[in-house]
Amino acid sequence: MIIGVADTTFARANMGAFAVDELKKHTSARIIRVTVPGVKDLPVAAKKLIEEEKCDIVMALGMPGGKDQDKICAHEASQGIMMAQLMTNKHIIEVFVHEDEAKDDAELAWLLEQRTREHAVNAVLMLTRPQDMTKLAGTGQRQGFADAGPARR
Ligand code: RDL
Numbered sequence: 001m002i003i004g005v006a007d008t009t010f011a012r013a014n015m016g017a018f019a020v021d022e023l024k025k026h027t028s029a030r031i032i033r034v035t036v037p038g039v040k041d042l043p044v045a046a047k048k049l050i051e052e053e054k055c056d057i058v059m060a061l062g063m064p065g066g067k068d069q070d071k072i073c074a075h076e077a078s079q080g081i082m083m084a085q086l087m088t089n090k091h092i093i094e095v096f097v098h099e100d101e102a103k104d105d106a107e108l109a110w111l112l113e114q115r116t117r118e119h120a121v122n123a124v125l126m127l128t129r130p131q132d133m134t135k136l137a138g139t140g141q142r143q144g145f146a147d148a149g150p151a152r153r
Pocket residue numbers: 008010011036037038039040041062063064065066069070071073074
């Protein structure tokens with residue numbers, strides 16, 4: 001099994017390093033990492049990891065900035081990531097942290113790391129233990145900030 005990790009130089013923390021570190025805690029799968037300038041470069045990077053490097057699943061890591069043009073950019077990147085998944089029939093776990101989700105740089109740094117690590121666990125579960133993912137169905141999981149939890153307690 002091979003897991004791909006694609007991240008960006010635009011992000012304000014080393015999301016790829018967090019992903020690789022977390023993946024290694026949960027799996028002995030081979031990891032292939034690639035870095036591109038920004039989120040719009042992630043779809044083809046992920047598709048190449050799947051088609052050329054034979055990855056079974058890919059994490060696409062990026063940080064949309066807070067401005068309107070960044071949000072449009074992120075929406076386009078997201079559509080590209082979706083298209084790459086449909087073209088390859090493989091999951092690409094999109095880990096986006098919007099810069100304006102955090103109240104300051106310290107919280108942003110924390111969120112970039114925490115969401116990446118939690119989605120790395122999701123990627124491993126989806127690839128190797130999908131039944132454990134189903135055990136979490138409907139439990140209001142979130143990545144980074146606190147889980148929402150189930151509606152009925
Ligand atoms: O292909 C080169 C760039 O167009 C590409 O790297 C873009 O994703 C870069 N980029 C923007 O041009 C932009 O307006 C990014 C953002 N906003 C952004 O918010 N986050 C990014 N890239 O990762």
